Amino acid sequence: MFNISSGSAPQHALAAYGWDEGWDEEFTPYAGQGLLPGRIVRVDRGLCDVVTADGTIRADTEDVFSRDPMKVACTGDWAAVDTTPSDGPVVRALLSRRTAFVRSTSSKRSEGQVLAANVDHAVIAMSLSAELDLGRLERFVSLAWTSGAQPLVVLTKADLVDDTEHLLTDAEGAAPGVQVFVVSSATGEGLEVLAAVLAGTTSVLLGSSGAGKSTLTNALTGKDFQEVQAIRDSDGKGRHTTTTRDLLPLPGAGGGVLIDTPGLRGVGLWDADTGLSQAFSDIEGLAAECRFQDCSHSAEPGCAVLAALEDGSLTHRRLDSYRKLLRENAWIASRTDYRLRSEMRREWKQRSAAGREMYERKRGGGGGHRKVY
Ligand SMILES: Nc1nc2c(ncn2[C@@H]2O[C@H](COP(=O)(O)OP(=O)(O)OP(=O)(O)O)[C@@H](O)[C@H]2O)c(=O)[nH]1
Numbered sequence: 001m002f003n004i005s006s007g008s009a010p011q012h013a014l015a016a017y018g019w020d021e022g023w024d025e026e027f028t029p030y031a032g033q034g035l036l037p038g039r040i041v042r043v044d045r046g047l048c049d050v051v052t053a054d055g056t057i058r059a060d061t062e063d064v065f066s067r068d069p070m071k072v073a074c075t076g077d078w079a080a081v082d083t084t085p086s087d088g089p090v091v092r093a094l095l096s097r098r099t100a101f102v103r104s105t106s107s108k109r110s111e112g113q114v115l116a117a118n119v120d121h122a123v124i125a126m127s128l129s130a131e132l133d134l135g136r137l138e139r140f141v142s143l144a145w146t147s148g149a150q151p152l153v154v155l156t157k158a159d160l161v162d163d164t165e166h167l168l169t170d171a172e173g174a175a176p177g178v179q180v181f182v183v184s185s186a187t188g189e190g191l192e193v194l195a196a197v198l199a200g201t202t203s204v205l206l207g208s209s210g211a212g213k214s215t216l217t218n219a220l221t222g223k224d225f226q227e228v229q230a231i232r233d234s235d236g237k238g239r240h241t242t243t244t245r246d247l248l249p250l251p252g253a254g255g256g257v258l259i260d261t262p263g264l265r266g267v268g269l270w271d272a273d274t275g276l277s278q279a280f281s282d283i284e285g286l287a288a289e290c291r292f293q294d295c296s297h298s299a300e301p302g303c304a305v306l307a308a309l310e311d312g313s314l315t316h317r318r319l320d321s322y323r324k325l326l327r328e329n330a331w332i333a334s335r336t337d338y339r340l341r342s343e344m345r346r347e348w349k350q351r352s353a354a355g356r357e358m359y360e361r362k363r364g365g366g367g368g369h370r371k372v373y
Pocket residue numbers: 156157158159160183184185186187208209210211212213214215216227228229230231238239240241242243261262263264
């Protein structure tokens with residue numbers, strides 16, 4: 001069953017795109033219905049390009065298009081395609097996602113938007129030619145951990161700065177446990193090491209417009225697949241050149257694919273509890289060492305967080321960033337999860353009944369059901 005493409009071939013034709021025995025097994029019932037497996041390489045106005053063993057087909061996604069934006073077909077999804085309709089192929093189903101990079105949309109009604117599915121590496125690209133925004137990096141890393149993918153950080157345009165050493169140290173401090181690469185698509189610096197890590201996996205490139213994602217995509221794929229445009233002279237920002245999320249094959253025997261994405265302006269957290277814990281495991285580790293379990297790290301004796309601030313091993317910037325992201329995450333959750341929202345409202349009512357002042361005194365200024373840092 002695994003060799004459906006050409007009978008005796010040792011590997012499935014889609015293996016380079018990430019097809020494996022797990023997908024094959026999940027696809028079995030669809031194969032029984034005569035549907036064709038394929039990976040979505042781009043979605044464009046309700047139509048998607050699906051790479052199959054028979055080549056790339058353009059298919060309608062109507063049948064799986066849903067009002068729930070989390071269920072809409074997206075780049076990286078594995079699809080079951082019906083090629084029999086007279087008016088063109090149709091995606092009938094999507095295989096369940098192993099990982100999904102989701103951000104909250106900036107729309108008033110808070111909704112999640114899946115940026116890429118079934119991703120192994122979430123590669124966060126940041127340009128060395130602009131000031132490193134460590135808070136933004138921490139936000140991306142939190143979302144990457146939440147997605148189930150392994151985050152990687154790529155500092156681009158190394159050819160434009162003389163000394164990258166301290167920038168590398170800063171980035172590593174903001175992303176503990178995450179590999180940080182310094183690369184230049186212009187000189188080729190660092191590309192070989194990065195390519196070796198990405199080989200045979202699915203990776204998505206994320207970052208601001210102008211960070212050099214498409215230039216890096218072209219360098220890594222060895223093809224000029226993606227359009228590239230100079231950043232604006234006026235403010236150094238990108239021009240939002242890339243407009244679709246495109247999945248492209250990597251060269252080399254190991255296979256693997258790379259998804260280039262449009263530059264992100266805002267990237268709101270989405271259900272990022274676990275991701276925040278991983279992205280800030282250093283702070284959570286310190287908090288576990290505090291003398292008091294409910295330590296608020298403001299003035300308590302025996303506070304390990306304050307001690308780390310004192311000896312310089314933790315920066316105020318990073319602690320503030322963590323607190324800010326925790327608050328944002330709780331806010332998003334309160335807007336989206338009805339049950340949590342009504343719980344919060346009930347809690348609030350009880351609080352006002354008991355008298356806010358007394359409550360505050362009892363809680364020592366803290367609040368919420370989650371430990372506040
Ligand atoms: N000097 C130098 N310039 C680079 C490098 N990589 C990219 N650039 C330049 O940076 C500008 C933006 O590059 P893009 O690859 O279009 O950036 P992007 O991240 O894809 O931007 P969007 O598609 O808008 O999200 C272009 O002028 C590139 O030539 C590099 O390694 N060195």
